[in-house]
Structure formats: C-alpha cells, structure tokens
Amino acid sequence: MNFSKELEALEIFRRVGKIADEMGLETYVVGGYVRDLIMGRPCKDIDFVCVGPGIALATAVAESFPSHVPLSVFKNFGTAMIKLDDYEVEFVGARRESYKSDSRKPIVEDGTLQEDQERRDFTINAMAICVNQDRFGELIDPFDGLKDIKRKIIKTPTDPNVTFSDDPLRMMRAVRFASQLQFDIDADTFEGLVNNAHRLSIISGERIIDELNKMIMVDKPSYGFKLLFASKLLHEFFPEMVELQGVDSVGDKSHKDNFYHTLQVLDNICVMTDNLWLRWAAIMHDIAKPATKRFNAKVGWTFHGHEDKGARMTPGIFRRLKLPMDERMKYVQLLVRLHLRPIALVSDKVTDSAVRRLLFDAGDAIDDLMKLCRADVTSKNNNKVQRYLANFDKVEQKILEVEEKDQVRNFQPPVSGEEIMSIFGLDPSRIIGELKEEIKEAILEGHIQNNKEEALQLLYRLAENRGLKPKTE
Structure with missing residues (x-):
C-alpha cells in the first residue's frame, strides 16, 4: 500500500526524503503519525527514523530552511527535534533495545528498521512509511498493524509478556489507547497485562498518573477503568477505588456497587464538562464509602459521613498518586465534602439561610457542584432520575434568587x-x-x-x- 498522496499534504516529507537521499540514509515516518494518518485523525507529532545518525539528519533538515528553524538536540537519547508551525518533528536513528529487570530504561544500540519496529509497543504504532524518493509513500507493516486498525485491536508486535515486563508503562498505554480509540485489547495481550500487573511497581507515579489523566479525558472513561480493574492494574496504584467494588447483602437488604456507580457518575459528568479536576471529583466523591459502611437492621446499609471522610482522604490520595497538592486538590476536596449538600435543599421548606450557607461554602465552585450532583443521579428507574433532576432545577433557581438578592458567594465580611x-x-x-x-x-x-x-x-x-x-x- 502506498501513501504518497497523503504525505504530499505536508512539504516536510519531501524535504526530509530529499535530504535523506543526499546523505544516503534510509528514512521513514513512523509510529503515531502513521497510525493517525491511516485512521484520519489529526496528529501534530511527526517522528522520523533513519538507518543511521538521526541527529545529523535533523541538523541538515533544520539548516535547509531559508529562515531559522529551532533545533533541539538530546545527545543522551540520540534524538533531535525541530518545530515547524504547530508541528513537532523528531528524528532518531533506528535502534534495538534490551532491558534490565529493575528498570524500564533500555540499553540502546544502533539497529535496523526491523529491529526498531520490533521494539515498539503495539502493532498499530509499529508501522513505517518510507520518505526516500524511490520508495516514497511505501508502507512497511511487518506486524499487520493496518489489519489491527481495521479490527480495532490493541496488540503487541511480539510476546506481550516480554513487551510489558521490559517496559511496564506500556500496560498503562495499552489501556489508554484502547480508551482513546475505543479499541478492544487482544486476548493474549490482555493476558500479558494480568501476568505483569505487579511490574507496574517499578514505574514512577508521575508516569502512571500522566497516562491515567489521558484516560480520564476521553469521552467515556469508564471503559478504561473497567480494563484497569479487570487486568488488576488499578489494584497496583489506586486500591481505594478497587475497594468500592462489590455488593454486600444481609437478608433482602443490599447496597449498590459503588465502583460501577462511580464510573457511571464519571461518564455522566464527562457529558457536561472537560474539566479534568471536576472529573476527578466524580471519581473521588464516594471514595470513603467502604470506610463508612455500616448495616442497620431498620434502614439497611448506611454510609454516614462518607463525604467528610472522603474529603479528609483526598490529600493523602492526591499525594500518593503524584497529583497536584495545590488549589486543584482543594477544589476536588471541597466538591467531595459538599456533594450531598444540595440534595438536602430540594424541600420546599428549605430556608434562604441554608442556601446562603451553601453559596458561602461552595463559592465559585457552586456551578460545578451542581453538575456533580446531577451526574450523581444514576438510578435505572428513569422516572426517579427525572424527578431528582427536576428537584435540582428548583434548587438552582433558588440559588440564583438568593445569590441575586444577597450576593454571598465568596463574600468577605464587610468589616475587616x-x-x-x-x-x-x-x-x-x-x-x-x-x-x-x-x-x-x-x-x-x-x-x-x-x-x-x-x-x-x-x-x-x-x-x-x-x-x-x-x-x-
């Protein structure tokens, strides 16, 4: 298959190919750009691999422009990058890698294109398109990545146990790509996740949370979390969320599965907002239910005080997960603490005083708090859902009326x-x-x-x- 017409859309491919020919370097565009080109997705990151010195090729390409083009060289990694408008263009020499068991940092040696493709994480990321003049646009796809794109499958190019043991972060990337692309994970590849989940312990919290946040920002994050749970990856870094799963019963009294309820709330909030931290508030809002669960023979299962306990747990979880310990954490903590308050305001007998106190306590987060409360309505009974949402309409109207009259949101005492x-x-x-x-x-x-x-x-x-x-x- 040839993609010369698609590559012609950007001048950089012919330019790199011409310079590569002059330098006698076999050169390809690889990885995510090729995947997204085939899928018709936008991509601003272009990676070139040449069989030879990548930094030398990058330098020659940068110098070929009549005006100055910023060139960044990373000698330790053997890579170089230039910026062209909105594009980041990276160059590296083809390489093969080997790993030590206690580190995901590879031992790198010069290699062939085939060895470079073998070291990549998934078949859909292991495709290459030649930019040399005589083979311009030719697809090199030794692991059937094109077929896996059509099948919507995430699959490792070689033995998944080796792929994931060598670099355990690839397990998080497998779930992230499945979430972003709405692909399935190949059965053998998924078994590799399960077998190697414990290896995630050698990965830094920062790298894990970076992948997790990308999953949270997709349209329907519940899919990724279900994969993390089923593969036992979630157990390795977020045990508090794992503990939400399950249903206890005494006689005919049982409670809802708070793990799947949380995922529904998360999906619901994603329809309303792309605010990462409001999405985190949805994840955290019931996090203390396992710690506050009690059985009462008269009323069944209770979770009294889970909102306050959850707010107290938030800083510790954020710190361990390497999430920011700043105003963003405090914002999530506030929403966790207040997420039950608006429910108490649905009665016609609610006083203006109660509304004023909520406005004062929530401040600028009041609108996001109401979104979280709406997302928290997850009953399978549609009539019940509509009744709850109608009640929240009334609460929001009451909030508007009190705010307009009293202006107490974020107010400072008039006398200092x-x-x-x-x-x-x-x-x-x-x-x-x-x-x-x-x-x-x-x-x-x-x-x-x-x-x-x-x-x-x-x-x-x-x-x-x-x-x-x-x-x-």
Missing part, C-alpha cells in the same frame, strides 16, 4: 479585622475573630444585609455587649 482593631483600639486577639464570625453568621442567617452600613451597626451593638467602646479621636 483591621477596621475592628482601629475602631476600638484593640491589639490582635481572639475577640476580633469572634466579632467577625458573629457578623458573618448574621448575614448568612439573613438578620442583616450583606453591606457595610448594617455590619457596622451590628458591630457596635456586639461591642457594647462586651463592654467595648470606640476609641476617641
């Missing part, structure tokens, strides 16, 4: 601690915090409006009750 100290001539002390807290509570309860005038009037009354008098000028 510095002003209180200045008015009464006080030094920093506990009483300053107590006065601010009472003003805040009065606003949230609706006793006073959220403005400085009413806050100051209340401040003077509170101070008088404590025997404090304004400082005389």
Whole structure:
C-alpha cells in the first residue's frame, strides 16, 4: 500500500526524503503519525527514523530552511527535534533495545528498521512509511498493524509478556489507547497485562498518573477503568477505588456497587464538562464509602459521613498518586465534602439561610457542584432520575434568587479585622475573630444585609455587649 498522496499534504516529507537521499540514509515516518494518518485523525507529532545518525539528519533538515528553524538536540537519547508551525518533528536513528529487570530504561544500540519496529509497543504504532524518493509513500507493516486498525485491536508486535515486563508503562498505554480509540485489547495481550500487573511497581507515579489523566479525558472513561480493574492494574496504584467494588447483602437488604456507580457518575459528568479536576471529583466523591459502611437492621446499609471522610482522604490520595497538592486538590476536596449538600435543599421548606450557607461554602465552585450532583443521579428507574433532576432545577433557581438578592458567594465580611482593631483600639486577639464570625453568621442567617452600613451597626451593638467602646479621636 502506498501513501504518497497523503504525505504530499505536508512539504516536510519531501524535504526530509530529499535530504535523506543526499546523505544516503534510509528514512521513514513512523509510529503515531502513521497510525493517525491511516485512521484520519489529526496528529501534530511527526517522528522520523533513519538507518543511521538521526541527529545529523535533523541538523541538515533544520539548516535547509531559508529562515531559522529551532533545533533541539538530546545527545543522551540520540534524538533531535525541530518545530515547524504547530508541528513537532523528531528524528532518531533506528535502534534495538534490551532491558534490565529493575528498570524500564533500555540499553540502546544502533539497529535496523526491523529491529526498531520490533521494539515498539503495539502493532498499530509499529508501522513505517518510507520518505526516500524511490520508495516514497511505501508502507512497511511487518506486524499487520493496518489489519489491527481495521479490527480495532490493541496488540503487541511480539510476546506481550516480554513487551510489558521490559517496559511496564506500556500496560498503562495499552489501556489508554484502547480508551482513546475505543479499541478492544487482544486476548493474549490482555493476558500479558494480568501476568505483569505487579511490574507496574517499578514505574514512577508521575508516569502512571500522566497516562491515567489521558484516560480520564476521553469521552467515556469508564471503559478504561473497567480494563484497569479487570487486568488488576488499578489494584497496583489506586486500591481505594478497587475497594468500592462489590455488593454486600444481609437478608433482602443490599447496597449498590459503588465502583460501577462511580464510573457511571464519571461518564455522566464527562457529558457536561472537560474539566479534568471536576472529573476527578466524580471519581473521588464516594471514595470513603467502604470506610463508612455500616448495616442497620431498620434502614439497611448506611454510609454516614462518607463525604467528610472522603474529603479528609483526598490529600493523602492526591499525594500518593503524584497529583497536584495545590488549589486543584482543594477544589476536588471541597466538591467531595459538599456533594450531598444540595440534595438536602430540594424541600420546599428549605430556608434562604441554608442556601446562603451553601453559596458561602461552595463559592465559585457552586456551578460545578451542581453538575456533580446531577451526574450523581444514576438510578435505572428513569422516572426517579427525572424527578431528582427536576428537584435540582428548583434548587438552582433558588440559588440564583438568593445569590441575586444577597450576593454571598465568596463574600468577605464587610468589616475587616483591621477596621475592628482601629475602631476600638484593640491589639490582635481572639475577640476580633469572634466579632467577625458573629457578623458573618448574621448575614448568612439573613438578620442583616450583606453591606457595610448594617455590619457596622451590628458591630457596635456586639461591642457594647462586651463592654467595648470606640476609641476617641
């Protein structure tokens, strides 16, 4: 099969081929670009392999442009990269690899194109297209990658046990590609995942979470998580999520499987947002249910306090998984802690005070919190789902009304601690915090409006009750 017409769309392929011919280098475009070209997917990363010095070819290509083209050389890896508009173009010499059992870093030696293709992770990534003039556009596909694309199969080019044992990160990549492309994993390749799942322990948390986040960002992440669970890969790095799986029963009372419920919530939230951290909130929202599960003979299974326990667990999980320990973690933690609160507001008897408190506690995350609550409705009874969603419509309307009237989202007390100290001539002390807290509570309860005038009037009354008098000028 020849792809010369497809390669003609970008000038870089003819340019590289011409220079490779002048240097006497057999040269191919390989890997992901070839896969995506065949699948009709956009790809901005172009990888060239030449049988010879890749850095020398990259240097010659960069120098062939009339204007300066940035060239980055990575001598330790034998690679070089140039940037052309939106494209990153990488060059490397063909190589063969061998591995030590305690490391995924290969011992690299110069090799042939065939050896270079053999070292690649999957058949769909092991195809090459020649760019030399006499064979321009010719597909080299020794492992039937084209056939596997048509069959929608992820398969290793050689023995999967060797492929995954050599570089265990490839197991995460197998699931990631299956998730992104909606492909199945070949039976022997999947067995290789199961056999080598324990090898994931030699991979850094940063590399694992990078692959996991890419899975989470697909349209329907539940598929990838089911593969991770079935292959036992998830057990190696996220045991808290594994513990969600399963159903306990006592008599005729049982609870839902919280693992599959979580995956449904995750899929639901993905329809509403591409915010990675809101998707993480969906993953984490019930993470403490196993730790809070209790059986009550009258009401059945309960998970009281799982939202607070889950919020307390969030920093430790984020730290171990090498997720960011910054405002993004705090945002997820906040949503986990508050995810049951809006459900309590569906009653017609809910006071404005309760809504104000939710607005105050959620701040700018209130809209995302409501998305999470909607995603959390996973009943198989469609009438029940519609009833819950209609209730959330009412809650959101009530939130809008209270917010417009009281403006309490993220509000700061109208009177600062510095002003209180200045008015009464006080030094920093506990009483300053107590006065601010009472003003805040009065606003949230609706006793006073959220403005400085009413806050100051209340401040003077509170101070008088404590025997404090304004400082005389």
